[in-house]
Amino acid sequence: MKDTPWGIVQVLTKDNYDRWKNQMKIYLMMQKLWTVVQTESDSVSTNVGAGSSNEIDNNELALCIIQSACGSKILDEISHLNTAKEAWNFLAWRYGSELEATPDIEQGRVGDNVRHCIKLYKCVEEGDEKGVELFLSLAEGRRALFLTSDSDRRTVLHVAAIAGHVKVVEVLVREGEDILLKMHDNMGNTALALAAYLTGKTEVAECMVEDKKGGRIRQNLLAIANNDGEIPLLLAADRGHKRMTRYLFSKTPYKVLNEQDYDKRVLLLERCIREEILDVALGLLELYLELDQLPPESLPDVFLALRALAKMPYAFLSGCQFGFLHNFIYNFLRVEETFEISHEANFSGFRFCSPIKNVLLLPVMFLGIRKIYEQKRTHRVVQQILSYMQILVKKLNNSQLQRAFVYDAMLDAAKHGIVEFIESMAKADHDLLWSTDNYKRGIFSYAILHRKQIVFQLIYNLNGRKDIIKYRIDVFGNNLLHLAAHLGPSSDVNDRAGAALQMQREFQWFKAVEEVVSLKCKEARNDDGKKPRELFTETHKELVKEGEKWAKQAAKSFALVGILITTVMFAAAFTVPGGNNQNTGVPIFLDYDVFTTFLVADAISLFTSATSVLIFIWILTSRFAEKDFLKRIPFKLLAGLGFLFLSVASMMVAFCAALGVVLNHYWAYKRLFIGGAILGSIPVFVLVPSQLRLIYEILLYTLSNPIRRGSN
Incomplete structure (x- = not known):
């Protein structure tokens, strides 16, 4: 904790007011200034003609002490006050009450008007469906079912949905039916909306959405929006509840989503991409965001929602680091071409190329195959989303590309090593390969700085413009070889076992870039007057040690x-x-x-x-x-x-x-x-596996430079 210049009173922050107040009071009493703080403000004036000179001096000294004991932000809040008492009272009002506990708004609380039904609420919180049924059978039970709390206007069904007790929700829905289901709190949220937003428990939503007795789906319930205009599906996607989002998307009628505002559909797409609910995002693109029917001025908004993919390397094959066995399994797994969105675990496409391979691979069914299948399914979904993005990019002009941050997305993809994204966007508009930031650093500069090998190897496929890339320098006078001379990010450096092999990888990057650039770049100096090799020696000094x-x-x-x-x-x-x-x-x-x-x-x-x-x-x-x-x-x-x-x-x-x-x-x-x-034989089997990774890496990375084209 930082002290004041006197070393007696701590500097006031937002969370230490009580301690600060006691220390400051003692200090002011020691300086015989506490009476100034207790004096009424009207009796002390900054007007020279009013009050004695001693009173004015004491007030200014006390005010100065209080101000000196405040942080810079808090000082700005009291700098306009003229007396020590005003400053003292303001701080007491501003920070003395900030630690007062209040009920959680989202969790809600039982209002005073429903205290006589506290037994019902207790049974709901504890998941006692028998107790709920018993209370509802009483004379006052039916009235309590539709009673709303005066604090947040929530019913007992809202409380049950938040608690997540499925059996209790079934009882309440059976007794209250559609009337109870459509009741909303002061934020406009129905019980279904709260379940979708706060808990994400799909079984609770099923009880409210599916009328099993009547054999129907309560479509009107899925269309009820809260005060912010968001339906339950939007709320579930906002919190990243994947199973809930998939369930609500599969049950929400086409008409409901199609009648949503265009902005709301784009918002839903953005949330699904952000929370990695990619199959729902693909469904939105296919059903509700037909690119041919959208006005041109709306197209950049759709890309803005999708650009988060450029920061999700784990959603692409290039971002997965499979071992030999997992790579073998990945290549032989098949996934369906079309996807049925369901919240249930569906592995209908979980099969191999032939029944014989199914039998052969049974022993390794527990080696993460389900996870690999889900990853491959995600990769297939992302590829289909990229095809939509290709169509979208083709429709955008240069100003719209900038407005949609397409150039920024290309640099983000290069930074994260997502070569699939870069290649897909380059097919739509080849000029996107020349995206640069404010420092005049492009895709290949980012690939070198962040050590993204696959993206860097795209430079070998360039034709006439390769020479332009070779000679490009940024605003600091650095060419590509200068950038390679910088120490790579820690995530890349630590990718190899041992500091010696990490240093080997750094030198391999430098040699690979050195072969690409011209001879002139090898001897060029940046704005700091350093050649690439000199910069490499300086930045890698500690790694060499x-x-x-x-x-x-x-x-x-x-x-x-x-x-x-x-x-x-x-x-x-x-x-x-x-x-x-x-x-x-x-x-x-x-x-x-x-x-x-x-x-x-x-x-x-x-x-x-x-x-x-x-x-x-x-x-x-x-x-x-x-x-x-x-x-x-x-x-x-x-x-x-x-x-x-x-x-x-x-x-x-x-x-x-x-x-x-x-x-x-x-x-x-x-x-x-x-x-x-x-x-x-035990010592052999202990020693060899323990050093197997080291031997494998030395052989793999020393025989040839993996950064060069065709080496990996």
């Missing part, structure tokens, strides 16, 4: 394991199983094949472990320049790990062979040998 530290720590750890293996295997070579002949010194079991296996495995393990130790020592004494992280350091780590894994495997083979030699003449030999072999 971290990479060196990580590589040395890894080398030390692996070298220690290698030294232990070397020591053990060296000793084992001279203390062979079964011992030696006392006369000749030759091993007793020398003629056994399994003994030969032991000797060969021991020798391999000894030499490979010693080699791995030497390689790791080589790493510890190596130079750690920027370019060394590109291939030299990763290959050394890979070689050291390879020899280390081979030594561990050979050591386990030697162990099993030694066990076979010792137990050769015992009746339980086979069982013990099999058990020993299984236990001996």
Whole structure:
């Protein structure tokens, strides 16, 4: 908490008034100024002719102390006041009452006029449908059913809908029927509207929308708007209740939605896109926002609602980072071409290419296939939405494109790596590829700054204008290579295991961009007078240190394991199983094949472990320049790990062979040998998977630069 210059009174903020008031009162009393605050305002005047000079001085001093103990925003509120008492009273009124507790408006409260029905409300809150039925059977029960609270005009059905007790809602709807369902609170919300907005519990909505006894849908209930003109469907979409939104969209009649204002339909589209209810958004585009029938001046509003897709990489295939198995499953999953919007989990399209594949993939049904299916279904929906956006963009002129922020959407897509969005919009209007911001940075500048590999690789497909991109500079004098020299975002840098491989990725980006730009750009200086390579060295200084530290720590750890293996295997070579002949010194079991296996495995393990130790020592004494992280350091780590894994495997083979030699003449030999072999393989299965990602990344990213075209 920040103190005043005197260090006694804390600075007044919006949430510490009580503490501040006590401290300030004590301080004013110490300064003999508290009587000034207690004096009536009329007796103290800033007019020189009124009041004594001492009173005026004390008032000004007290006012100055109070003002000095206020934050800048609060000071602006009292700066016009002339006396200390006025300032004191204003602060007491303004901040002394802000911490007073009040009931939650959305949750509502029981009004005084329905206190005699408190038992009914208690049963509703607790979900006691038997108690509700019993109360409604009484003489006063029917009247209480339609009674509204004087505080918010909500009925007991409103309370039940918010509580979310389905059985209680069924009882109340059965007793109150359409009259009760259509009653609204002081905000114009029916019980269905509150359920759609506050809880999103679809089962409650079903009780009110579907008249199972009469076998009908209460369509009029779905069309009732609140004071803001929003029907339940709009309210559910605003809160992001996906199942509720899908249910209400499937039940709301075409006539109701079609009669909604154009602005309301666009608002619903915007909310569905924002909350990722994409199948409903597609349904709106297909049924209620026919682009051919919209006036030209309304088209930008539709795109504004859709542009949120440019910030949703997870809705596109390019934003999903599948592993090998999940990628395999994704490619073989089929999804339906047309989508039926339903709030129920529908997996009718959840099938594979043939019954044979269904059987083969049954063992992996629990490896996230349902989630992958939903993702692929989302990708298909988004592709259809993009086709509508293509048609829309073709109809917009340049001023409308700017008004709809289409150029901004292209840059947002480049920032998030959504290549599908960029390609789709470029097909509609190829000039959108040259979108730039106020700093004269375009799509490829954003791709480089945010390390979006797929978007950057589009530069290889450009034709005549590629040279223009190569020479482009921003307002700070930076060309593309200068931008590549900046340290990438943390989300990209941390994508690889270890700081050394992170540094490798940064240098790969720099080399990939260096191959694209002209020779002139490599030596060009920006407004700070720095060349790209100089800027790269400056911005990656800390990452180089971290990479060196990580590589040395890894080398030390692996070298220690290698030294232990070397020591053990060296000793084992001279203390062979079964011992030696006392006369000749030759091993007793020398003629056994399994003994030969032991000797060969021991020798391999000894030499490979010693080699791995030497390689790791080589790493510890190596130079750690920027370019060394590109291939030299990763290959050394890979070689050291390879020899280390081979030594561990050979050591386990030697162990099993030694066990076979010792137990050769015992009746339980086979069982013990099999058990020993299984236990001996555990270190291999522990060590290899733990370092598998590191080995995979070194191989994948070191053999070729993945940033270049055709490398991934």
